[in-house]
Amino acid sequence: MQLKQLILFILGKMVKMFILLAALCLLSFWMVSNSPVDPVQAYVGADMMLVGPEQLERISAYWGVDKPPIEQFGRWASALLQGDLGTSMIFRRPVASIIKERFFASLILMGLAWTLSGLVGFALGIVAGMKQNTWVDKAIKSYCLILASTPTFWLGLILLIIFAVWLNWFPLGLAVPAGVLTENVRLIDRIHHLILPALTLSVLGVANIALHTRQKLVEVLSSEYVLLARARGASETEILWRHGIRNIALPAITLQFASLSELFGGSVLAETVFSYPGLGRATVQAGLRSDVPLLLGCVIFSAVFVFSGNLIADTVYRVVDPRIRHKDGAV
C-alpha cells in the first residue's frame, strides 16, 4: 500500500517533470530561433571552406531552415525524442556523446564538491548550533555570510594565485596534465587537478547548509523534548546524538539535494576558471561560439539534472520521515 503510494507519487512528479521539460524545450527553441545568429551559418562558422555542399544540405535539413518555425520545432523535437540531439559544431561530434563524456567529468567534480560542502557545512552548522551565541557561533556565522557574498569565480582565481602560482602545489587548470595521452594519465594526476576546482565549488554550498543546519539545531535544542531529555539526565552530547542529528539530518539532506541548481551554476564558473573540461565549460563554449545544438542539449540536460535532484529530495522525505510515511497507517 505504502509502496504503491510512493510509486504513484514518483510517477506524478515525473509526469510534471516531463511537461516542464517539454515547455522548456519549446521555450529554448523559440529563444535560439529568435537569436540574431543563423544556426546554419553558426554551425558552419569560419570553416565554410571545409564544408562540402552535401554536408551543408544535411545541416539545413536537420534544422529545416526553409520551413516555418513550428515545423522546425516539430522536426527538432521528434529528433530529440529519438535521442538525437544533433551534432555539435565545435566538437564535430554528436551532442549526446559530448554531454555524456563531459557530464561524467562534471559529475566527479560536482560530486566531490557536493559531498565536501555537505559534510563541512553540516559539521560547522552543528558546532555553531551547539555553541549558540558564543564567539565560535558568531565566527562561523560571519564566515558563512561572507562566503555567501563571495563570487565563486573570484575565489577560484585567488586559490589559483595562492596555491598554483605562489606555492606551486597545484596545476593551473585542466583535468589532466597537458600533452599526456589519456591512457597514460594516472589517477593521482586527476585528483591533483581536481582539488582546487572542487574546493572552490564546495565553498558556496558550505555557507548554505551550515546556516540552515545551525538554525534547525537551535530550534531542536530549544524544543520541549530536549528539555525533557535534560530533565531525565541526558548530557548535551547524548542529546545531540539522540535528538539533534535525528531531527536535523533529514532537512540537511533534502536541502543538499535541492541545491543541485546552484551547484551546477557554480560548476559553470569554476570549470571556466580552471579550464576543467566539464559540462559547464561546454555550455559556456556553446554559448560563446553559437553552437546551438550543444547549447540546447546542455540546457535540457541541466534541467533534467536539477529536476532529478528535487525528485530525490522529495522522495527521501517521504521515505524517511515517519510522519509522512505512516500518514494513514496509524495503528
Added chain:
Amino acid sequence: MALNQSVLSVNELTVSFRQYTRGLRQIELTVITGLSAEIQPGKILAVIGSSGSGKSLLAHAILGILPSNARVTGTMAYDGEELTAERQVKLRGREIAFIPQSVNYLDPLMKVGAQVRASIKDNKKEVQRDIFARYHLDSQVENLYPFQLSGGMARRVLVSGAMVSDARLIIADEPTPGLHPEIVEEALTHLRQLADEGRAVMLITHDVGAVLNVADYIAVFYAGTTVETAPVKDFAGKGEALRHPYSKALWKALPQNDFIPVSGFQPSPGDLPLGCLFSPRCPMASRECFESRPLERELRGGKVRCYHAT
C-alpha cells in the same frame, strides 16, 4: 513537617531573567519570588496557580534545566543536603523524575519505546516493557511514533518515561490540560499510587478541583511565590479554614463554589509591587502591606505569607 524528613525543601527561591541589552542596559524579570516549599515521602504537594504564572519554572529550577540567562537565588535541599547544580545533574533522571505536560515533550522522529529506554541505564528492553505493561500500554506501542498516540496513551508513555528510574521525588507538570476527564482521573490515580509507594510527588497544575481528591497539601502559587501552603482538608466549604485572602478568593472563584472571579490582574514579572505581591488586589491591604513583603509564617498547621491572616 520537620526539615530532616523532607525529600525536597525549597527555601526563598528566586528566579529572575537578566538581560543585557545594547548599551549595557539591563532589565530584570523576576518570575519566582522568595518561594518556599517542602515535600515529604509518600505525600503529594499540589502547587496551584493560574496559567502563565510561571509555575512550570519552579519545576525547571528544581531540575536545574532553566535557560542559561536565568539567575537563581535561595537554597534547595534534597534529602537534607544542599541541592547544588552538580547534584542536580547527578540526580535528575535518577532520583528526581519529571513528568511533562504534553506529547510535545516527545521527539517526533523517535519511536516512543526507544525514547523511554533512553532514560534507562543499560537501555534494557525488559524494563521498558514491564513499565508499559504496568500502565496498560500495548506491546506494539513501543514501535509507534508520538504523532500516532492518542492523548491518554501519550500521557501514559510520559509517565512510564519517568517511572523507569527508581525516583524518590516526582515532579509532574500540569498533567491535566486538554485531556478527557477519565484520562485526568487515571493520571492522578497513577500519581497517588506512586505516592503510596513512598515517593514524594510535586504536582504542578492550574486546576484546584481536580487535585482535591489526591493531594495531601496544596500550595497556592501567586506572582511567583507560594502565598499559602495548607493541608487539603482546609479547601472546603466557603474556604473559612484558608489563611490567605488570595487562596480564599481563588477557592470562591471555582464554579462549584460561588464562581466569583478574582478581580484585577497578576503583576507582570518586570514590574512587581514593592510590598506584598497581592497588595494591589487585596481587600485587606494596609500600609505595611504596601511597604514590605510579609515573611512566611506557620499558622494553624499551614504556612502563609500575610500580615493579616489569622
Added chain:
Amino acid sequence: MKSANSLPIRTAKDTAHKNMLPKLSRRHRTLIVLALTTLLLLSIVTGSYILSDSGLSVNFEIKNQAPSMNNLFGTDWLGRDMFTRTVKGLSLSLGVGMMAALVSAVLALFLGICAATLGKTVDTAVTWLVDLFLGVPHLVIIILIAFSVGGGIRGVIIGVAVTHWPSLARVIRAEVMQLRSAEYVQVSRHLGKSRWWVATHHLLPHLISQFFVGLILLFPHAILHEAGISFLGFGLSPDTPAIGIILSEAMRYLSTGMWWLAFFPGVSLLIMVRAFDILGNNILLLLDPHKAHE
C-alpha cells in the same frame, strides 16, 4: 497551555529585544548601516565620475606595478590604474545589477498579484512557471537568454531579471492572499468601499514595504550574477569594463603572479555585495510589521 506556561521565559527574552531595548537603538544601528552603505554606493558612483580618465590611459612606463601610494590597487599590463578601473567597473556593475533587480522585482510584483487575484488557473500557471525557472540553473538560463538576444547589456538585464523573480513573487502572492482574507479588508468591502479604495488603502501600503525589501535583497544576487555572466563573456563587451570583465582579463595574467589584478576588484565586489545584504536585512527588520509594531 504550553505557551501560557512558558510565557515568563519568552517574555524575558522577547521583551528585551522588542520592548525594553529601546527601538531607537535598533533604528540607530540600522540607520548607521543605511548611511554607511549609501555613502559607499554614492562614493562609488561619484568616484567613477570624479576619477579622471587619465588613469585609464595606456602608459607603458608604469605597467605591471604592484600596489603603491600612487596606484593603490596597482596597475595592469597596459599601465592603467587598477583603482580607477575598479571604481568605474563597480559603478557599472552596480547600475546593471540595480536595473536587473528592478525589472525582476516589477516582474515579481506583477506575477505575484496576478497569481493571487486572477483565480485558480492563473495561480497554477504562475506556480508552474516558478517551478520551470527553478528547475534550470540560473546561469544556464542567463547564457541561453544572452545568446538569444545576441549578448550585451540587454541580455544580462533580461537574464538576471527572468531568473530572480520567483522568490519575491511567492512572498507577494502570499501577502496579497493573506491581505484579501484579512478581516479589516473584508469589513471595508462590506462597508461598500470600492476595490480601488481597498487596494490603495490596505493592499498597497503593505505591498510597498515587501516590494522594497525584496528589491534590496535582490541586489546582491543580481550583482553577483551580472559579474559572473560578464566574467564568462556573455555580458558587457570588453570596452565597457564591468567588474566581471576586469576579473576575466585578470585571469589571463594569473600565471604572471600579478595578484592585485584579481584581488582588489574581487574584494571590492565582495564588500559591495555584503553591504547590500546587510542593508536589506536591516531594512527588513525596520519594516517588518510584526517587529515594528510590537
